[in-house]
Amino acid sequence: MTTKPIPKPAAKPEYTVIAGRKLSKGQLAYEQERAKAAGKSLEAWITAKIKAEEAEAQKAKPKPVKKPGLISRLLDKAHKPI
Structure with missing residues (x-):
C-alpha cells in the first residue's frame, strides 16, 4: 500500500492595508x-x-421613477372595470 502525501493548503496572500483598502x-x-x-x-x-470611485457611484445612482404621463393615465383608467 502506498500512501499519498497530504497536499498542503494554498498559502494565503499577504495583504497590506492602505487607506482602508x-x-x-x-x-x-x-x-x-x-x-x-x-x-x-x-x-x-x-x-x-x-x-473618484465614490463620485462615480453617486453619478450611477438610478434616476427617480417618472410619473406616468396624461395619455398613460387615461389609458390605465379606461382599462379598469366600471
Whole structure:
C-alpha cells in the first residue's frame, strides 16, 4: 500500500492595508507604479482613487421613477372595470 502525501493548503496572500483598502503584493506594486507616474505618494493616490470611485457611484445612482404621463393615465383608467 502506498500512501499519498497530504497536499498542503494554498498559502494565503499577504495583504497590506492602505487607506482602508486591503492590497496584495501585486496590487500594491501596481498602485505604487500608478502613484509614481501621477507624481503622488501612494497614500494620496489611493485616497484620490477612492474619492473618484465614490463620485462615480453617486453619478450611477438610478434616476427617480417618472410619473406616468396624461395619455398613460387615461389609458390605465379606461382599462379598469366600471
